[in-house]
Amino acid sequence: MxxxxxxxxxxxxxxxxxxxxxxxxxxxxxxxxxxxxxxxSWTGLVVENTYVASQQFNEEARKGRAQAALGWTGKLTVASGEVRYSLIDAHGKTLPLQGVRILFRHPAYEAEDETLTLAAPAGATSGNAAEFAVRHTPKDGVWIVEIDADAGLASPFRDVRRVMISNGALQ
Structure with missing residues (x-):
């Protein structure tokens, strides 16, 4: 054993x-x-001062209602390496613009935000261009697009939308 x-x-x-x-x-x-x-990563900061933003809310809501009453529609195009924007009135007529600024804001990362200033096409005089454009290809993904179009009003026409960019084009 x-x-x-x-x-x-x-x-x-x-x-x-x-x-x-x-x-x-x-x-x-x-x-x-x-x-x-x-x-x-993202800070989570939406506004610098929430108290000030809350005090301005009613004025911003009034401006939004006044803008909606105009019946204007913004037309955003992103394709072939170009970003284009135009405004159409309630009767389907394209409105003349004096300038357009677009902010492509990433929903989660501020580092990827991009501000673009669109230009009138060659040959158009200031104040009568119907469509503004700039050469730019945003990264693929989801973006919040904030558009300020100067259409000769007291304040710019504000158009904010959430868009999806895939292969350099608006989906």
């Missing part, structure tokens, strides 16, 4: 120390990773 019995491995204090140190190393590592990701 074989008397060589293997001694059972016992769980010692050193083993417990390794388990505890390993557990806390994982917890601290995950916390540092999450803190780094939170610090380098």
């Amino acid at each position: 074989n008397t060589d019995l293997k001694k059972a491995r016992e769980f010692t204090g050193w083993h417990m120390l390794i388990v505890i140190v390993g557990f806390f190393a994982v917890v601290i590592g995950v916390n540092l990773t999450m803190a780094t990701l939170a610090r380098t």
Whole structure:
């Protein structure tokens, strides 16, 4: 009969120390990773001062209602490396514009925001151009597009929409 019995491995204090140190190393590592990701990603800031924004809400709502009463519709085109914008009145007639500024705002990362100033086509005089354009290809993805079109009103015509860009074209 074989008397060589293997001694059972016992769980010692050193083993417990390794388990505890390993557990806390994982917890601290995950916390540092999450803190780094939170610090380098979107801030979550929508407005600088919520009190001021709340005080301006009624005035902005009034401007929005007045603009909606005009019955104007904005036409945004993104294709072939070009961004175009024009305004159409309630009767389907294209309105003359004096200038157009567009902000492509990424919903999650401010670092990718881009502001474009569109120009009138060659040969058009200031104030009578119906469509403004600029050479630009936005990155593929979801964008919030904020358009300010100067149509000769007291304040610019404001058009805000959420769009999807795929293969450099508006979907």
